[in-house]
Amino acid sequence: MVAVGGPTVVLELGGLRIVTDPTFDEPGGYRSPSGALLTKTAPAALTPDDLGPVDAVLLSHDQHQDNLDNSGRAFLQRVPLTVTTPSGAARLPSTTRALVPWAHLDLPRPGGGSLRITAVPAQHGPPDCESVTGEVTGFVLTSADLPTTYVSGDNASLDVVRHIAERFAPVDTAVLFAGAARTGLFGGALLTLDSERTAEAAKILRARRIVPAHFNSWQHFTEGGEALREAFEQAGPTDRLVLLQPGESATP
Structure with missing residues (x-):
């Protein structure tokens, strides 16, 4: 796993290379x-x-430049498969596959078998925010012989995390897309998890x-690495937190 910056992470699973929200x-x-x-x-x-x-x-949504920028859109043209929301798929190249929440597709692995990609809910702001922030999705990646991986996308709701945990935990x-994103929308309400909620999501x-x-890498993120460390220190245990700066990598 390599952090590229912002929401962009490279995942290596079962012989497959998968990129989240290219920017x-x-x-x-x-x-x-x-x-x-x-x-x-x-x-x-x-x-x-x-x-x-x-x-x-894995594209959580296409409507915001901090999740899919101009070079990210060009990048999609050279990738054989993009998985995203139904509304996003209608605006993107023909290689894009739409998944509604809880639907899945199976991606063949080079050595045999497959990786299942399941779309899961995401809430990019307070309740009923979708008419403003648009449709967003997260993903859960599973296979019989691989670790279960959850990619949250832009989600601010712990209730959403609880629904996902009911089906996939542990x-x-x-x-987890964190950073306590805030703009002028919804009176400055959280658009992604803050550090305390990120630590709570880990428990859930x-x-x-x-x-x-x-x-x-973006100005509208109001909490960085130090706030995340402090939140996990308070919530404990801290050994579960893998805090990668852009360019850093971690192995499973």
Whole structure:
């Protein structure tokens, strides 16, 4: 697993290379559909060419530049499969597959067998936020001989995490989009998990390992690595937290 920066993580599972929410643009300002200005503050640690062959992209949503930027859209053209929301799939290349929550597809593995990709709910803000922030999805990756991996996408709701835990806990690795994202929307309400909720999500999922993502490289993320460390120290135990800076990697 390699952190590229923001929401972009490279996962290696069962001989497959999978990328989450590809963002490779240089720092700068981007206008969201709601009119909010999103400012990228740091470049990606890797370029698309650095990644090598990629089998699939897991795209939580396409409507915000901090989850799919201009170079990320170009990247989708060279990937054989992108999995995302039904509304996102209608706007993206023909290689995109739509999954509604709890639906799945099986991705063949090079050595035989398959990796199951299950779409799971995500709530990108307070309750009933979808009419403003749009449709968002998370993913759970499973196979009989592989660790269960959860990728949250932009989710701010612990109730959503509880629903996922009911079906999949205990989770081996949870890639949780954290950072306490806030803009002017909903009176400054959380758009992703803050650090305290990230630590609580770890308990709900009974996760062996938590890898936070999307807590850096953008100005609208209000809590970084230090806040995550403090939250896990208070919640305990801290050995489950794997805090990767852009360019850093971890093995299962």
